[in-house]
Every structure is written in structure tokens, then in C-alpha cells.
Amino acid sequence: MATQRKYLVREFNAFITCYICKGYLIKPTTVTECLHTFCKSCIVQHFEDTNDCPKCGIQVHETNPLEMLRLDNTLEEIIFKLVPGLKEMEKRQEEEFWKKNKPQENGEDNEGPKAKKAKIDEEEDQEDQDYHRSDPQIAICLDCLRNNGQSGDNTVKGLMKKFIRCSTRVTVGTIKKFLSLKLKLPSTCELDVLCNGEIMGKDHTMEFIYMTRWRLRAENSYPMVLQYRPRIDFG
Numbered sequence: 697m698a699t700q701r702k703y704l705v706r707e708f709n710a711f712i713t714c715y716i717c718k719g720y721l722i723k724p725t726t727v728t729e730c731l732h733t734f735c736k737s738c739i740v741q742h743f744e745d746t747n748d749c750p751k752c753g754i755q756v757h758e759t760n761p762l763e764m765l766r767l768d769n770t771l772e773e774i775i776f777k778l779v780p781g782l783k784e785m786e787k788r789q790e791e792e793f794w795k796k797n798k799p800q801e802n803g804e805d806n807e808g809p810k811a812k813k814a815k816i817d818e819e820e821d822q823e824d825q826d827y828h829r830s831d832p833q834i835a836i837c838l839d840c841l842r843n844n845g846q847s848g849d850n851t852v853k854g855l856m857k858k859f860i861r862c863s864t865r866v867t868v869g870t871i872k873k874f875l876s877l878k879l880k881l882p883s884t885c886e887l888d889v890l891c892n893g894e895i896m897g898k899d900h901t902m903e904f905i906y907m908t909r910w911r912l913r914a915e916n917s918y919p920m921v922l923q924y925r926p927r928i929d930f931g
């Protein structure tokens with residue numbers, strides 16, 4: 697009879713741990729250029745500062761390395777099978793995260809007329825259309841896209857709280873107004889709002905973008921991430 701070899705989880709560690717945080721891969725996400733895999737949050741955060749793969753150093757993409765990420769669902773399932781309790785723990789952490797980061801209740805400036813206006817769909821559209829309140833809601837992460845290559849005056853900063861919850865019928869135009877108010881941008885500063893690296897038109901609703909852009913990508917999970925940056929005028 698052949699000796700049955702018992703494998704220890706430890707022996708698989710090289711394949712199921714993240715090079716960046718050294719923990720088990722959470723939402724394992726692969727860089728399609730070099731096939732190196734990291735936790736989704738680890739690699740997304742890494743790409744805020746550089747376009748290179750943390751493990752092998754190749755340039756993943758010239759401008760938007762996030763385009764080269766794919767979620768590895770199979771590997772995620774394998775890790776969940778190998779590491780008992782991990783799935784439950786992740787779920788708990790996600791719930792706690794949402795408890796801590798209650799969208800919309802923005803503690804930093806709850807007073808003042810400006811702050812009130814900035815509350816999407818509660819104040820702005822209240823008079824004419826009250827239906828927004830009963831609309832399906834969507835959580836969105838608003839991420840400031842930093843221009844890595846360009847030096848100098850990047851006037852747009854990140855939000856204090858980048859998670860918001862709003863009606864699925866809110867348009868990109870309203871999101872832009874919200875950002876201008878929150879970030880106290882001068883009226884001359886135009887913003888572009890992007891999803892998956894693509895600039896979104898101002899009349900697109902959150903639902904439309906979620907269905908036609910965000911959901912189509914396997915690596916994308918909830919909440920939807922929209923990026924913004926000052927519009928770059930050429931000429």
C-alpha cells in the first residue's frame with residue numbers, strides 16, 4: 697500500500713500567501729502581465745504609488761495598472777478549503793468594516809449649508825423629487841486618481857471619507873458636484889470621473905455604470921470604485 701502523505705497547510709503557504717502583507721491571500725488578484733498574485737486591497741494600494749509589480753518589478757501598465765488585475769476565484773476557493781474559518785473571518789471583517797465606515801454620515805463637517813448641500817440626493821433633489829430616498833441604494837468608493845508621472849500642482853486631494861451611499865439613479869454629474877463641494881474646488885477646476893480607467897459621461901447613472909462597466913470585470917467586487925482626477929486640458 698502506498699504511503700499516504702499528509703499535506704500541511706504550511707507546505708502550500710508560498711502559493712496562498714500574499715507577498716505584500718504576508719497573510720493569506722484575501723480576494724486573490726493576479727497581475728495579468730506577470731501572473732503574480734496578491735490580496736486585492738494590497739495590490740490596489742500598491743498601485744497608488746507605482747505602476748510596477750511588487751514582486752518582479754516589471755512595469756504593469758504605463759498609466760493605469762489597475763486595468764491589468766484579475767480576481768482569481770478558483771484560488772480563493774482553494775484557500776477557503778485549505779484554511780478553515782478564513783471565509784467566515786473575512787465576512788465578519790467586512791461587516792465590521794461597513795459598521796465603522798458608515799457611508800454618508802460624514803462626521804468631519806456636518807454643520808454649515810455647504811456640507812448639507814453636499815449630501816447627495818438627500819438635500820439636492822428633495823424639493824422636486826422625493827423618490828430618491830426609496831430608490832435602491834448603492835455604495836461607492838470615490839478614489840482620488842493621482843498622476844504618478846506628472847510633477848507639480850495636483851490640486852485635488854482625496855476625500856476624508858471615500859465611501860458614500862447613494863441612490864442607484866444618481867448621475868456622474870451629481871457625483872462631480874458632490875466632489876467639488878466636499879473638496880472645496882474652485883469653479884474653474886473640472887473633474888473627470890472614471891470607472892475601470894474609462895471616463896464616464898455626466899448623464900450616466902450609478903446603476904448604468906455598475907451594470908455595464910463595473911460588473912463585467914471578474915476582479916471587481918462590491919463596492920464599486922469610481923476614480924476622479926482634475927480634467928487635463930490639452931491645448
Ligand SMILES: [Zn+2]
Binds near residue numbers: 714718721734735738
Ligand atoms: Zn496582502
Ligand SMILES: [Zn+2]
Binds near residue numbers: 731749751753754
Ligand atoms: Zn510580477
